[in-house]
Amino acid sequence: MFGKKTPTELLSREAPTLAGTLEVPEDQVHLEPILGIRPGVYLAGLFTLILLALLFFIFLFPGLTNPGSLLVLDSEPRGAAVRIDGITLGATPCEVFVSQGSRSVELTLPGFVSRKLDIDAPGRILGSRLFPHRIAIAETLAPTLPLEALFIGASEYAAWSFTGEPTAAYQIPRDLSEGAYRSGPAAADPLLREGMDEILKEAARYASTKAAQRDLLRALFLSGNGGLSPSPLTFTETASGILSYLSELEGAAPWLTETLSPESARSVEGSGWYREAVSFAAALSGKSPVSPVRPLGASLRLDSLSFREIPGGSFIQGTAFPRELTQGSFYIATTEIDSETWEHFLRASPRWGRENRKTLISEGLVSEGYLEEPIYPPYPKPGVPGISWYAAAACCQWLTTLLPPGLREWEVRLPTEAEWEYAAKLGAGDSALPRGTSLEIPQNMIGGLWEWCADYYAPLNYLPGGNTITSPERSLKGGSWINPPGSVGMETRASLAPATSSAFVSFRPVIAPLAAPKAVTQ
Template sequence: MPSKKPVSEEIDTTLHEEDKVHLKPFLGMRPGIYLAGIYSVLIVLILYFALLYPGISKPGSVLVVDSEPFGAAIRVDGVYMAAAPCSVFVPRGIHRVEAVLPGFEPYRVELEIKSRAFASLFAPLKLPFRAELKPLDPAAAFVNEAADFAAWTFAGEPTASYQIPLSLSEGAYRLGPSASNGAVFDAMDKTLRASARFAVTRASLRDLARAKFLLDNQGLSPSPLSLVSSAQDILAFLGANPGSAAWLADTLQDNASSEIAESSWYMGEVDYASTLGNPGGAATSNGPAVLGLNFKEISGGEFVQPGAFPHKAKVENFYLAETEITAPVWDLFLNENPKWRQENTAELMKQGLVNSDYLKVAEFQDLNRNPPAAGIPGISWHAARAFCQWLTAKLPPAYSKWEARLPTEAEWEYAAGAGIGMQGAYWEWCEDSYAPLDFFPDPASISNNLSPEKSVKGGAWISPSGSVATETRGSLPPYSCSAFVSFRPALGAKP
C-alpha cells in the first residue's frame, strides 16, 4: 500500500503574483492617497454623529430633579415626566416645570433650558433643580395617606411578586416636619390611631409602626430616646384596648404569634372576654309610621358586640324600621327623585354612585329557596343614603329634631338583640364605614374617611341556614349594587 504524502507536500501555500489584489488609480490618485481620504471621511462622520449630531438634532439639557419631601410628581409644560428624585431630558427653550404632591402647595417655575452641541450624547449638559414644597393642610394630607393605607389593606398580604406602597409611613415622613405644631401633631396622631383599625396584614402592621416612629420624631430617623418613648406609647395603646393580644397573635408570623398566644397577656384577654355579659335586652316601643314604614323606638344602652374581638359598645336612643324598604315607598322616592330611576344607571355610574347591577334582581332561583316577594334589592349605599335624606323631609313635625339615616353596625346588632327581626331577606347597608378591627377606638370617627367600603349585616335569602350570625360582618364599596343587598332606614337625633 503506497504511503501518504505529507500535507505540506500536497498543498502549495506559496503566494504567486497572479494571486495578489492590485487597486487601480481613481481619478488619477494612487490607492494609498484615496484610501486615506476615505478613511478620513469615515472618521469625520463617526465623530460628527457621535459628538455633534445629537446636540444639533436634539438640543436641550438633562434636568436633575430633587424634591423635599421626596416623591413629588414632576411635570414639564403640564406633562408628567417622573417622580423625584429623577433625571429628565428637557428640550432647549423656556419651559414651565412643576413639582406636585397631594397635600402640598405646587412648586412652579419657568426655566430657560440651554444646550451643548459638543459631546452631548456622552456628557449632556445637566441642570440641578430642587423643589421644596410647603404643606397646605398637613393634617388633611395625612388623612389622604391613611385612606390609601386602609384601601391597600383590603388587598390582603403582599407576596414576592405583589408589593404595596408604604403610604402611611411615607406620609409621616413627608408631613412629619409640620408635626412640630402641637395642633397638627394631635390631629395626625388621631389619624394614626384610627389607621390601626385596618392593620390586618403583617405589611400594614410594619407600615403602621414605622409611621408611629417617624411621626413622633417629626419625620426624621428616630433617636434611641424617641424610640423608647414611641414604644411606651404603643404598649399603652395595646394595654388600653382588650383584643390587642388576639389581634397580634392573628396577624404576626407563626413564631411570634405562638409566643403571644401562650402569654399571660393573651390569656388575660380571653378571661376578660368570658366575663363580658349583656346588661339585658333593650326596651322597645312603637314609633312613628312614615309613608307606610313602621318604626320601633329602641332605648339606648350598653351591650357586648361579640365576634373575634368581643368588646362593649354603647348606643343612644334611636328608631328603626321594622322591615326593609318596601316597593311602594321606594316608588314614591323615585317619583320625586327621577335621577335614581334604573334607566339612569349609566349616568349614575359616571358619578360613581352605582354599578351596572343597580336595581337588578337575582337571575336564578335555588331549588329550595326563592327570592322574597317584598323588598327592593340592588341598591347601592349612595342610593340608600339619598333615600334617607329624602325621608328626613317627610318626618312628622314632632320629629323635627330627628333625621333618617342608615343604622350603625352597633345599632343593627343592638336591635337584633331587642327582638326585631333583622335576618333572612337581604344583607343590609349600615351607616358606618367598615373597619376590620372595630374594637380599636375611632377618634372623631376618622375611620369613616379612611375605609373604601361600607358595612353590611344580616345575610340574605341565598345564605345557607345558620351560616350568618348576628355578629357576622361584611363589607362592600358604597357604589356596589347586589341582588342580595337592600337596607332599612333608622331615625337618629340630629347632631
C-alpha cells in the first residue's frame, strides 16, 4: 500500500542476512609432527618422561643427595632433650632423620644422668624418605639424686606462680607434676616418699592460682602412684591420701577458699573443717601478739652498727590465716645499715664498689639503681639505699668475720620474715611483758626503707614449709618513707628480684646461731 513494505516482508527479506552474521566457523587445533614423529607418539613420550622425573625425585633423589636413617627415640622418663652431634633437635618421644655416617646421640633431662650413644647411621638410596632405615633407641635414665627432678620441677613451679592465671596468650607448663612423674619410682621407698611429701607441702605455698592448684593436684596423684596415672583400683586410695594431706596442712581451709571458684569456695566455707579453722584463727587473734620469755637482752656492736638481743618466745604471725610461731633468740641491728659500716665493707670487698656496677650488672648481682640515692626528698638516715639482696648478703658475710670469739658459732645474715615481724611487734609494745619494760626498740622498722629478708617469697606464707624451694623473688618488710602513712604495717609483705637495686630498699642485719632453727608452728 502506497509502495511501502509490510513488517512481515521486511523480516522475511532481512532474515537470511541476520542468520548469516550469527554463524561462526568452528575452531580446530591441529598438532604438527615433530621430526616426522606423530603427535600421539611424542605426547606419550613426554608424559612418560614427566612421570619418570617425579618418581626419580620421590624415590631416588633424596637417597642420592642425603642418604641417612630415621632415629626413633624414647626414654623413661619421657621429656628428655635429644641432642644429635651436640645440637638439640627435639624431646622424647620423637623421630629425627640423620644423615649417613657416625653420629653422637645424647639424651639429657634435669635431675638425671645423661645417656650418650655413638651410632652408625646407614643410608638407603631407594625410597629413603618414604621408607627410611629406622633405628629404635629406648633408654632408661638413672636419677642423679632420687628427688632432684621433683625439686627442680617445684622450683620452676614456684617461679611460674608470679605470672598469675594463664590466658589465651600464654599457658603455664605443668612443671610440678612433671617432676612428680619423673621422681615417681622413688615413692616406693618410705623415706623418699616422706621427702616427696615435704617438697609437695612446700610447693603448696606457691599454689596461688587455679592453674597451680590443678598442677599440684596432678602431682599428688602421680606421687601416690609411683609416677603413673591412677588406675580405678588406686584412685580411691590416692583421693583418700589427698584428703588426709589437706586435713593435715595447716591453713589449707583459707587457701582453698581464696583460690577455688566462688561456688566451690562456698562449699568449703560450709564445711565443719573450715568453721573449725576459722574458730582457731579467732582464738589466736585474742592472744597477745608477742610473748617473749624475758625482756630484751644485752647490746652488741659490730663496726659502727649497734645490735640488741631479742629474746625468744612465741608470737602471732599476721597473715591471711594467723598462726602462732615459736621463735628463738637472736640479735637485730637497731638501725638499717649505715653509711660508715657500708663504706668499710666496700673497702674490704672492692668488687662491690660503685665503680664495678657494670660488671655486677652483667653477673646478675645488681641492677642499674645500685647505690644510687633517690632524687626525691631526703630519705631517712642512716639507711643506705640502692642495695640489692646479693650485696646485702655479701655485707652480712663480711660482718660475720667481725664477730667476737664468744660468738664463733653465730653468723650475721638477713632476718627471716618471722624474725623481722617478731622484733617489730616486740619493739612496738605488742607483748606480754609488764608495762614500763624498757625495750629500746629498733628504729625505722616501719616507714624507713624496705628491708630485705632472707626468705624466698612465697605467696601463701601461712601454709607450712621451709625455705628450700627457690623462687625468683625475695621477701621485703617494713615499707619506706615514700609509702603513704598507714599503708604499710608490721604484717605487710612485698617482694623483688634479688638483683633489684631500688632507691627505697636497704637491709637490717641480724646475728643468729649458725643453722638456727626456723620459727616453728605451735
